[in-house]
Amino acid sequence: MKKIKGLVCSKCGKMVDETVMYNCSDCGTEGTLDVIYDMDLVKKELTKEYLLNNDDKNIWRYMPILPLETKEGVAPLQIGWTPLYEAPRLEKAFNIKKVFVKDEGRNPTASFKDRATAVGVAKAIELKKDIMCAASTGNAASSLSGFAACMGIKNYIFVPKNIPEAKLAQLLVFGSNVILVDGDYDTAFDFCLKAVDHFGWYNRSCAINPYLCEGKKTAAFEICEQLGFEVPDKVIMSVGDGCSISSVWKGFKEFYDLGLIDKVPTMVSVQANGSNPVNRTYRRNSREFDYVPPSTIADSISVGVPRNGYKALNALRDSKGITVDVSDDEILSAITELARYTGVFGEPAGVTSFAGLKKLVEQGLIGEDETVVFVVSGSGLKDVKSAQKAVTRPELVKPDMEELIKYLKVN
Numbered sequence: 040m041k042k043i044k045g046l047v048c049s050k051c052g053k054m055v056d057e058t059v060m061y062n063c064s065d066c067g068t069e070g071t072l073d074v075i076y077d078m079d080l081v082k083k084e085l086t087k088e089y090l091l092n093n094d095d096k097n098i099w100r101y102m103p104i105l106p107l108e109t110k111e112g113v114a115p116l117q118i119g120w121t122p123l124y125e126a127p128r129l130e131k132a133f134n135i136k137k138v139f140v141k142d143e144g145r146n147p148t149a150s151f152k153d154r155a156t157a158v159g160v161a162k163a164i165e166l167k168k169d170i171m172c173a174a175s176t177g178n179a180a181s182s183l184s185g186f187a188a189c190m191g192i193k194n195y196i197f198v199p200k201n202i203p204e205a206k207l208a209q210l211l212v213f214g215s216n217v218i219l220v221d222g223d224y225d226t227a228f229d230f231c232l233k234a235v236d237h238f239g240w241y242n243r244s245c246a247i248n249p250y251l252c253e254g255k256k257t258a259a260f261e262i263c264e265q266l267g268f269e270v271p272d273k274v275i276m277s278v279g280d281g282c283s284i285s286s287v288w289k290g291f292k293e294f295y296d297l298g299l300i301d302k303v304p305t306m307v308s309v310q311a312n313g314s315n316p317v318n319r320t321y322r323r324n325s326r327e328f329d330y331v332p333p334s335t336i337a338d339s340i341s342v343g344v345p346r347n348g349y350k351a352l353n354a355l356r357d358s359k360g361i362t363v364d365v366s367d368d369e370i371l372s373a374i375t376e377l378a379r380y381t382g383v384f385g386e387p388a389g390v391t392s393f394a395g396l397k398k399l400v401e402q403g404l405i406g407e408d409e410t411v412v413f414v415v416s417g418s419g420l421k422d423v424k425s426a427q428k429a430v431t432r433p434e435l436v437k438p439d440m441e442e443l444i445k446y447l448k449v450n
């Protein structure tokens with residue numbers, strides 16, 4: 040493709056040809072690839088005027104810097120251009136000038152993953168691949184499931200046995216072939232890789248397929264545009280495998296390289312303290328990931344081996360990033376607090392970014408005149424069981440006024 044110069048390995052930096060389907064041959068599955076564009080060519084089309092005159096309120100407005108030839112495989116769903124809400128009540132509570140919530144729960148299958156899937160499915164159609172697969176803690180799975188249904192693509196989905204019921208229900212409703220793996224996410228992931236080797240399916244995994252990150256980076260473009268081409272000081276994200284944060288960082292860098300913005304933000308990586316391989320490794324100033332079995336209520340970021348670890352480390356290094364670890368209790372209280380301050384209901388991994396913001400505020404690490412964006416990566420309706428742990432179920436009340444008065448007094 041003319042606009043693509045090649046693919047670069049996130050581990051060793053080697054540039055490979057666009058015909059390489061998945062990873063760097065020297066680094067294997069650790070060598071996830073980044074798409075490098077011919078910026079002089081992209082610049083000719085992707086200008087401020089182009090964007091201001093573009094009526095596509097979805098990720099396809101960024102077509103000149105997406106890895107697709109045509110719109111042939113573009114699903115007719117509303118992908119991206121999610122709301123960026125200012126949160127005045129949080130600004131007041133936290134004493135920060137500007138706080139914005141990017142609500143990714145508003146995507147077709149209710150998570151950030153839809154941005155990646157949209158590009159992955161379009162790419163599969165461009166490459167004439169008719170069977171897709173994914174291994175996922177839940178959201179990438181339900182996302183592929185929905186898009187594959189929309190476009191009529193057969194798909195196989197490997198999920199760990201602890202997948203929340205709502206996400207499993209999505210898969211079954213959309214009609215995917217589900218392989219409920221007797222093991223955790225890492226096990227399901229490796230099992231799926233073996234199946235790809237055997238059957239030759241097209242893999243919707245951000246850790247393998249270089250084109251998926253290209254969908255996720257559009258969130259950064261949107262944030263810039265929604266802020267009138269101003270750039271936030273900090274962008275705070277929940278991190279599991281590390282694909283989301285590195286993709287969003289790539290988006291900011293590309294807009295900067297195109298001359299559309301004049302600075303880049305500091306990326307903040309928030310992980311659960313029982314599943315923090317990226318943060319731990321970054322703080323050690325190392326590039327060796329040591330395996331610790333993950334343990335957190337936030338299933339979407341419950342990761343022992345970060346499959347996009349090098350990309351995440353690069354993003355943190357290049358943006359002079361910050362890491363924050365939060366406990367499951369902090370994640371649970373973030374669910375209700377975020378909802379009550381902003382009207383946005385996120386799943387545990389979705390609000391982990393917000394729990395991180397709270398922690399940074401408590402530690403005095405955010406200045407009063409900063410502009411901060413945090414991404415809520417998935418809807419709270421994805422995992423109602425966890426949300427219920429953060430609240431108390433009300434007692435039954437008889438439909439009688441006296442009973443009601445009594446009840447309201449004690450409550």
Ligand SMILES: *Cc1c(COP(=O)(O)O)cnc(C)c1O
Binds near residue numbers: 179279283340386416
């Ligand atoms: C996948 C996911 C994340 C983490 O993204 P990574 O690319 O794995 O770091 C965060 N939140 C939600 C809701 C997700 O589904």
Ligand SMILES: [Zn+2]
Binds near residue numbers: 063065
């Ligand atoms: Zn490599």
